[in-house]
Amino acid sequence: MNKILNFIEGIGSTFRKKMARLGAGTRLFFLVLIYSGDSFKRIHLTIREIYFTGVLSLIIIVVSAFFVGMVLGLQGYYTLEKYGSSEAIGVLVALALVRELGPVVTALLFAGRAGTAITAEIGLMKATEQLSAMEVMAVSPVARIIAPRFWAGMISMPILATIFSMVGILGGYFIAVLVIGVDEGSFWSQMQANVDFSNDIVDGAIKSIVFGFACTIIALFEGFDAPPTAEGVSRATTRTVVISSLAVLGLDFILTSFMFV
Amino acid sequence: MERAKLDIWVGIFVILGIAAMFGLATKVGNLTSNSIKETYQVFANFENIGGLKPRAAVKAAGVVVGRVDSIVFDTEAYHAVVKIKVDTRYIFPKDTFANIYTAGLLGEQYIGLEAGGDLENLEDGDLITQTQDAVVLEKLISQFLYNKAAEED
Numbered sequence: 001m002n003k004i005l006n007f008i009e010g011i012g013s014t015f016r017k018k019m020a021r022l023g024a025g026t027r028l029f030f031l032v033l034i035y036s037g038d039s040f041k042r043i044h045l046t047i048r049e050i051y052f053t054g055v056l057s058l059i060i061i062v063v064s065a066f067f068v069g070m071v072l073g074l075q076g077y078y079t080l081e082k083y084g085s086s087e088a089i090g091v092l093v094a095l096a097l098v099r100e101l102g103p104v105v106t107a108l109l110f111a112g113r114a115g116t117a118i119t120a121e122i123g124l125m126k127a128t129e130q131l132s133a134m135e136v137m138a139v140s141p142v143a144r145i146i147a148p149r150f151w152a153g154m155i156s157m158p159i160l161a162t163i164f165s166m167v168g169i170l171g172g173y174f175i176a177v178l179v180i181g182v183d184e185g186s187f188w189s190q191m192q193a194n195v196d197f198s199n200d201i202v203d204g205a206i207k208s209i210v211f212g213f214a215c216t217i218i219a220l221f222e223g224f225d226a227p228p229t230a231e232g233v234s235r236a237t238t239r240t241v242v243i244s245s246l247a248v249l250g251l252d253f254i255l256t257s258f259m260f261v
Numbered sequence: 262m263e264r265a266k267l268d269i270w271v272g273i274f275v276i277l278g279i280a281a282m283f284g285l286a287t288k289v290g291n292l293t294s295n296s297i298k299e300t301y302q303v304f305a306n307f308e309n310i311g312g313l314k315p316r317a318a319v320k321a322a323g324v325v326v327g328r329v330d331s332i333v334f335d336t337e338a339y340h341a342v343v344k345i346k347v348d349t350r351y352i353f354p355k356d357t358f359a360n361i362y363t364a365g366l367l368g369e370q371y372i373g374l375e376a377g378g379d380l381e382n383l384e385d386g387d388l389i390t391q392t393q394d395a396v397v398l399e400k401l402i403s404q405f406l407y408n409k410a411a412e413e414d
Contacts, residue, residue, distance in 0.1 A: 044264055051267050055274045094289050159278030166281035169289055188288065196316075197290035205282075 025221040028142075032150045032220075035143035045148040046155075053114040053149070054156030058163070060113055061106060065164040068105060069171025072096055076172075077180055086182055090191035093172030098195060098204045099260065102165035104252050107211035110157055111244035115219035118149055119240040122223030123233035146220050153219075157212025158205055165204065203259045210255060214247045300327060300346035301385040305359040305372070310341045311395025313361055313370045319345050321374040326351045329372060345372065347383075354379035355387070361395040370395060 039046050076092040122145060125131050131141040169191075176182045195201065219240045226236035307313075310332060319327035327347035335342050347353070356377030363370050383389070 044267075047271050048267055050271045050274065055270045058274065058277075098285065098289065156274075159274065159281075162278050162281040162285065166284045166289075169285075191289055192291050195290045197286055201285050201290050 021221075021225070024225060025217065028146070028221050028224060029217055031142045032147045032217075035140060035147045036151065038140075038143040039147040039151050045144070046151050049148045049152030050156055052117065053110075053152050054159060057110060057113045057156070057160060060109055061160050061164050062167050064105065064109060065102075065167035066171040066174075068101060069093060069097065069168030069173075070175045072101075072168070073172035073175035073180075077176060077182070086176075086180075087186040087190055089172070089176045089182055090187040091194045093176070094169055094191045094195050095200065097165045097168040097172075098200050100252070100256070102168065103161045103204055103207040103211055104248060106161040106164045106208065107157065107215055107248040108245055110153075110160060110212070111215045111219070111241055111248065114153065114156070115215050115240050115244050116237050118153070118216070118219040119223035119226070119237045120233060122146070122149075122220065123226035123228075123236050126224070126226060127228040127230070127233060129228075146224065150216055150220060153216030154209070154212050157215065158208045161208030161211075162205065199260075203255075206259075207252065207255050210251055211248050214251060215244045218244045218247060299349040301349055301383075302330065303345050303347060303383050303385075303387050303389055305343050305345060305389040305392050306335070306338070307341045307343060307361065307392050307394050309394040309397060310343065311361055311363075311370055311397060313343070313372070313395065317369065318371040319347065319374060320371055321351065321353070321376070326374065343372070345389075352382045355381045355383055356391060357383060357389055358391045358393065359389045360393040363396065 072093045073089060076089050077086055080086045080088055080092065122131075125141075125145065131145070134141045134144060173187065177184045177187050222236040222240045222243070226232045313329065313332065315329050315331055317329045318325050319329060327345055330344040330346045332341055332343050334340075345359075353374060354377045356379040358375040358377065360373045360375065361370055362373045377391075
């Protein structure tokens with residue numbers, strides 16, 4: 001009897017803790033919104049963070065986008081060639097990148113490259129009591145540390161995803177047209193005939209904004225909530241990657257089922 | 262790092278993003294080729310629209326002159342009413358034919374307009390009276406089999 005009660009109690013306490021963390025995360029988000037004014041008034045704080053989250057992620061984004069585009073071009077060509085429609089390779093590469101791979105792969109890389117950095121930085125600031133020192137000086141850490149990073153992530157992520165899609169398409173172009181020798185005119189014209197701006201490109205951009213929000217707020221919250229020890233910070237960093245990746249993939253499924261019916 | 266240098270890098274980053282968006286919109290998407298702005302509406306009734314969808318192309322001699330705006334089913338006459346938006350640059354005579362064609366063997370369906378010889382032109386809200394339905398493959402096959410069977414008798 002006691003065992004059953006303990007089991008049920010275990011479920012209850014796990015659920016309560018998860019809910020409490022979700023609530024704390026939501027509370028952090030609203031605090032960020034309240035203090036956002038400061039991060040725009042002192043715009044150099046946000047610009048500095050855009051440099052660290054966006055500009056420094058550019059290389060990994062561009063390189064992986066080019067390779068993803070090349071692989072798509074190569075694999076797509078082998079299959080499409082069997083049906084004698086290798087000119088449709090442009091459509092395949094463009095739609096796959098603009099709708100799905102662009103936002104999703106960018107978000108996964110973003111979580112790994114920028115999200116972990118944010119978590120580790122904020123976690124260490126907390127562990128070394130820099131955040132407490134700010135509070136003592138009557139400087140709100142949310143306004144000075146969290147809000148600029150939040151807006152930097154929200155701004156960087158859609159830009160990175162757009163660059164990813166464009167570079168990936170260039171990678172597909174490189175393989176399909178320059179290496180394999182698909183006709184260049186039909187490559188672009190079929191793409192233009194089948195990729196719709198308001199349906200495909202704008203929906204992809206909306207996805208990237210949602211993913212940017214999810215990755216950034218998860219990274220910020222994990223850092224802000226990390227136990228102020230070396231182990232706590234390392235665990236929080238791991239959790240950032242795991243939760244961000246799962247959130248991105250889950251949100252992608254939900255958004256896709258709403259957008260592309 | 263000093264602030265001016267940071268600003269330059271972030272500026273380059275934002276410009277790259279805008280350039281990529283511009284490239285996606287013009288080179289990959291159909292924002293430029295889809296520059297139909299001012300349109301007039303005409304209606305066409307079809308017994309069967311096959312796989313025609315809203316936003317499908319309306320072509321005349323292969324040139325895109327408009328788009329399908331909406332398709333509704335008329336419960337009184339039991340046919341499909343297709344609302345077409347045609348670019349105001351293109352004018353068509355009143356006895357224009359509207360046919361549903363298929364692009365390629367298995368491609369998307371579109372409406373092809375073939376101009377007639379009437380002196381008056383189609384105006385906003387007019388109805389195209391002469392239409393030809395989409396080809397339904399099953400009907401075609403059954404017709405073929407029927408003819409074959411008739412020949413053998």
